[in-house]
Amino acid sequence: MRKLLFLLLALVAVLPAWACPACQKQQPAILKGITHGTGPQSAWDMPIIIASALIVLVTLVYAVKFLFWPKEAGEQHIKRSILDNTF
Structure with a gap:
């Protein structure tokens, strides 16, 4: 049970790493929703x-x-x- 709780906590901790809506607009189609920041320069x-x-x-x-x-x-x-x- 403890391992399952740790796994769920780790999965929830990763969710903020996905790109925010402002960053999604700056990314090309292949990177939308994956990364923060500007797209290729x-x-x-x-x-x-x-x-x-x-x-x-x-x-x-x-x-x-x-x-x-x-x-x-x-x-x-x-x-x-x-x-x-x-x-």
């Missing part, structure tokens, strides 16, 4: 954000890929010292 703002988001996404995909499937088969690879049970 130039034509380069959104392409820069999209490019950086793509870089982060590609980095995340490769990090997960190499974490689970490293494809290192050499017997002298450093991971063999961890996986080998002999000391």
Whole structure:
């Protein structure tokens, strides 16, 4: 019960973070209701954000890929010292 109460309190605390009506008018259609403040100031703002988001996404995909499937088969690879049970 205590966890449920904490979860509900956390969800209610997030509600003021949504954009107010004055800020919604300043935002482009894609950001309406999500963020406070002014919208993009130039034509380069959104392409820069999209490019950086793509870089982060590609980095995340490769990090997960190499974490689970490293494809290192050499017997002298450093991971063999961890996986080998002999000391």
